Amino acid sequence: ITAIRGSVRESAIGKTKTTDKADRATAERAIDHKTRMILYKMLNKGAFRDISGCISTGKEANVYHATQSQGQPLAVKIYKTSVLEFKDRARFMQGDFRFKNGYCKHTKTMVEIWAKKERGNLMRLKAAGIRCPTPYLLRLNVLVMEFIGKYGCAAPRLKDAALSLDKLREGYVEIIIAMRTLYQKCKLVHGDLSEYNILYYEGHLYIIDVSQAVEHEHPHALDFLREDCVHVSDFFKKHGVAVMTIRELFDFIVD
Ligand code: ATP
Numbered sequence: 001i002t003a004i005r006g007s008v009r010e011s012a013i014g015k016t017k018t019t020d021k022a023d024r025a026t027a028e029r030a031i032d033h034k035t036r037m038i039l040y041k042m043l044n045k046g047a048f049r050d051i052s053g054c055i056s057t058g059k060e061a062n063v064y065h066a067t068q069s070q071g072q073p074l075a076v077k078i079y080k081t082s083v084l085e086f087k088d089r090a091r092f093m094q095g096d097f098r099f100k101n102g103y104c105k106h107t108k109t110m111v112e113i114w115a116k117k118e119r120g121n122l123m124r125l126k127a128a129g130i131r132c133p134t135p136y137l138l139r140l141n142v143l144v145m146e147f148i149g150k151y152g153c154a155a156p157r158l159k160d161a162a163l164s165l166d167k168l169r170e171g172y173v174e175i176i177i178a179m180r181t182l183y184q185k186c187k188l189v190h191g192d193l194s195e196y197n198i199l200y201y202e203g204h205l206y207i208i209d210v211s212q213a214v215e216h217e218h219p220h221a222l223d224f225l226r227e228d229c230v231h232v233s234d235f236f237k238k239h240g241v242a243v244m245t246i247r248e249l250f251d252f253i254v255d
C-alpha cells in the first residue's frame with residue numbers, strides 16, 4: 001500500500017516528474033483530500049493496483065490510467081471539485097430532472113451529479129450497442145471505466161487520429177449511425193459531440209464525455225443536436241469527406 005500510495009501521490013498527482021507548473025497545479029487541484037481518500041479505498045478494495053499516469057488534464061476533469069490486479073488497464077476520470085468550472089453547464093441542467101430527487105440520502109455536489117450522469121449515460125449507450133467506455137465503478141466524483149487503448153497508450157481523439165480518406169468515410173457513416181441510435185434508442189443528445197470527444201480505436205469510433213448529454217425532451221435538445229451535427233459535419237467536411245447537409249443529417253437522426 002505504501003508503494004501504491006507513493007504511486008498515487010507522485011505520478012498521478014505529479015509531484016515528482018511533472019515539469020510544467022500549470023499542469024501540476026491543475027492536477028493537484030483535482031485530487032483534493034476527499035478524492036484521495038476515495039482512491040485509497042478503491043485501491044484497498046482491489047479495484048486497481050496502481051494509478052500510473054495522467055491521460056488528460058482538462059478544465060472539468062482529469063483522466064488517469066490505472067491498472068487492475070490482473071494487469072488490465074482502466075481509465076479513472078476524476079471530476080474536479082471546484083464547482084466554479086461548471087458554470088456553463090447550467091443550460092444542460094435545465095429540464096433534466098433525472099437526478100433531482102430521491103436517489104441519494106445526502107445532497108450531492110454538482111460534480112457528483114455530473115459523474116453520476118456520465119455513468120448513467122454511458123450505460124445507456126452501451127445498452128444500445130454504441131461504442132463507448134464501459135463504466136465499472138462510481139464513487140462520488142470518481143468514475144472508473146474501461147480504458148480505450150492498448151499497452152498503456154490511450155486511443156487518439158478523432159482530431160489527432162490522422163486517418164486516411166477511406167477510414168474517414170467509414171468513420172463518418174459510423175458516427176452518424178451512432179448519433180441516430182443515441183437519439184432513437186437512448187433518447188439522448190450528446191451536447192458536446194465533436195472530434196474532441198470521439199476516440200479512434202481499432203478501426204472504430206468511440207463516443208466519450210457524455211456527462212452533459214440530455215434527454216431528447218430537454219427544452220434545448222434539438223438545438224444541442226443541431227450543434228452536434230454542425231461540429232461532426234465540419235470535421236469530416238474539412239478532411240474531404242462528402243457529407244450530408246446539416247438539415248439532411250438532422251432529419252436522418254430524428255426521423
Ligand atoms: P475537460 O473538458 O475538462 O477537458 P473532459 O470532460 O473533456 O475534460 P473527457 O473528454 O471525458 O473529459 O476525457 C478527456 C480525455 O481523456 C479524452 O479526450 C481522452 O483523450 C481521454 N479519455 C477519456 N476517457 C478515456 C477512456 N475511457 N480511455 C482512454 N482515454 C480516455
Ligand code: MN
Pocket residue numbers: 196197209
Ligand atoms: Mn472531452
